[in-house]
Amino acid sequence: MINQFIIDTFAGVLPEWLIALMTGVTGAVGVLLFALSCALAAIWIERKLIGRMQIRYGPNRVGPKGLLQPIADAIKVIGKEAITPFGVDKVVYAAAPLVIFIPALLTFAVVPFAPGAALLNVDIGVLFVVAVGALGVMPIFMAGWASNNKYSLMGAMRAIAQTVSYEIPLVLSLVGLVLMAGSFKMEDLVLYQIENGWFLLLQPLAALIFFIAASAELNRTPTDIMEGESELAAGYHTEYSGFKFSLFYATEYTHVFAVSALISTLFLGGWGTGPVLDQVPAIIWFIAKTYLLFCVFVWTRATLPRLRIDQLMAFAWKFLLPLSLVNIMLVAVLVELNLPGIVVFAVNAVLAVVLIKGWAGLLSARGATVEQRVYIRPAAAQ
Amino acid sequence: MPPSADFGLTLSFYGLATLTVVSALMVVSLRNIFHAGLFLVLAFIGVAGIYLTLNAAFMAAVQVLVYGGAIAVMMLFAIFLTRNAMTQGNLSGRFQAPAMLAALLIGVLFSYAFLMANWASGKGAAEYxxxxxxxxxxxxxxxxxxxxxxxxxxxxxxxxxxxxxxxxxxxxxx
Structure with missing residues (x-):
């Protein structure tokens, strides 16, 4: 909208390249501002919500209901001394917190906020997201390596192992969506969902796999083994403090928001709504869904304990990967049969439950779960 | 598309080409192998960007995913696991003569391929x-x-x- 305005106003007045630059800059700045304000809001929501879930008040001192807490936090963290430890790889050490922000922000670029309101309405939206996600691990390497600290390096190595493992089910769960909609374009996926129903209902298994894999990539509490405080101090950002640390912190929330926006686009119908609620603008719906999903992420963080690295890896390879492969086959068959949406939903929902129960049962029947190997066998051997 | 797509494309091409070539040079000239690996990622991304300017978005995404994501990650992982061997200045190596020969051979082969190739000039950007x-x-x-x-x-x-x-x-x- 703004871009169209700029093009209309300045066309002919200013040289063309300047207009192109301006439209690009306004779009980018708009997305940046949205992402940053979301990150600020997210910090407050998360602290408050986790507090309430744990029967605490959460932040309630700064401003009404503690609303100004994120701002106070930001001022505090910027005011801290910027320590560069001895022996770090200085350039990489300084670059890592800057670079880590890029993938989180780039994801927002392809998410359509409303009909036609994506910064980059590229034909390969889904692939773009996946590709950007694959780059997200690089800054963690940089931070872990440059810090010259064994905990940082261990954290970074865990990050690699984890991201490589969870990338596969993540991508495979999206294949089903592309199969059904026949397009990589985000907007087409949303339009398909508006017409045929949300992918959350059409492909519940894919939605579950994507949610789990994405939260593993996000590196948040049930799966944050790369910075598990009890084992690794703080993982890859152990040696960071002050403003550099705050960049890692803000990126985490931006990333959660990016993924929430993605899931609401891919599985919750994006900006689309039912016919009744059309009066509310599309963008409001989209943002509401995104915030709702963010609350789900907070919920999982507040209630689930952290997994161990072997549990986490085993879960990706032994559980999510086979299920996502089965899911692709199922969806391919269903697409070929061309059934009505309600049948697809029923079939997929039943099969998802059966598959999850069945596969989990199979794994534990064979004694393949990690817990049994670690905890039960020594006892049994005595 | 903004009105001056052509200008933007030309600008992007030269920017990305410079980025790619400079990063590639850094990869082979830096002595710190971890830095070299990071520059390799940058070079991969630059190539992906060039694919984008050619409207080959699919190729670009795959390039970033496979090279920038998977392959570079594996390389850096290998560097992590063998960092003692790598940080002891192993890069000078004892096989300078064979390396030179191999490089020369590859250079000759590639130049021959480049010179002999029948470069078809397309009618512009690829289609979606x-x-x-x-x-x-x-x-x-x-x-x-x-x-x-x-x-x-x-x-x-x-x-x-x-x-x-x-x-x-x-x-x-x-």
Missing amino acids: LPPEQVADALFNQFVFPFELASIMLLIAMIGAIVLARTPGRETEDA
Whole structure:
């Protein structure tokens, strides 16, 4: 909208390249501002919500209901001394917190906020997201390596192992969506969902796999083994403090928001709504869904304990990967049969439950779960 | 598309080309192997950007995903695991003469290929490729090379597992 305005106003007045630059800059700045304000809001929501879930008040001192807490936090963290430890790889050490922000922000670029309101309405939206996600691990390497600290390096190595493992089910769960909609374009996926129903209902298994894999990539509490405080101090950002640390912190929330926006686009119908609620603008719906999903992420963080690295890896390879492969086959068959949406939903929902129960049962029947190997066998051997 | 797409494209091409070439030069000239690896990622991303300017978005995404994501990650992982060997200035090496010969041979081969190639000049940017066409090309037209590549990857994978297995400890998982 703004871009169209700029093009209309300045066309002919200013040289063309300047207009192109301006439209690009306004779009980018708009997305940046949205992402940053979301990150600020997210910090407050998360602290408050986790507090309430744990029967605490959460932040309630700064401003009404503690609303100004994120701002106070930001001022505090910027005011801290910027320590560069001895022996770090200085350039990489300084670059890592800057670079880590890029993938989180780039994801927002392809998410359509409303009909036609994506910064980059590229034909390969889904692939773009996946590709950007694959780059997200690089800054963690940089931070872990440059810090010259064994905990940082261990954290970074865990990050690699984890991201490589969870990338596969993540991508495979999206294949089903592309199969059904026949397009990589985000907007087409949303339009398909508006017409045929949300992918959350059409492909519940894919939605579950994507949610789990994405939260593993996000590196948040049930799966944050790369910075598990009890084992690794703080993982890859152990040696960071002050403003550099705050960049890692803000990126985490931006990333959660990016993924929430993605899931609401891919599985919750994006900006689309039912016919009744059309009066509310599309963008409001989209943002509401995104915030709702963010609350789900907070919920999982507040209630689930952290997994161990072997549990986490085993879960990706032994559980999510086979299920996502089965899911692709199922969806391919269903697409070929061309059934009505309600049948697809029923079939997929039943099969998802059966598959999850069945596969989990199979794994534990064979004694393949990690817990049994670690905890039960020594006892049994005595 | 903004009105001055052409200008933007030219600008992007030169920017990305510079980025790619400079990063590639850094990869071979830096002595710190971790920095070299990071520049390699940058070079991969630059190439992906050039694909984008050619409207080959699918290729660009795959480039970033496979090279920038998977391959670079594996390289850096290898550097992490062998960092003692790598940080001891091993890069100078003892095989300068064979390396020179290999480089020369590759240079001659590539120059020959470049000079002899029949460079077809297209009519501009490529067109958008819908997923069906990509799938059709992969699984119908070029199904044999595709399957061949997957078999090669499988062989490499099995080889890696065989190499990584410590004899005598079969019962325990890594």
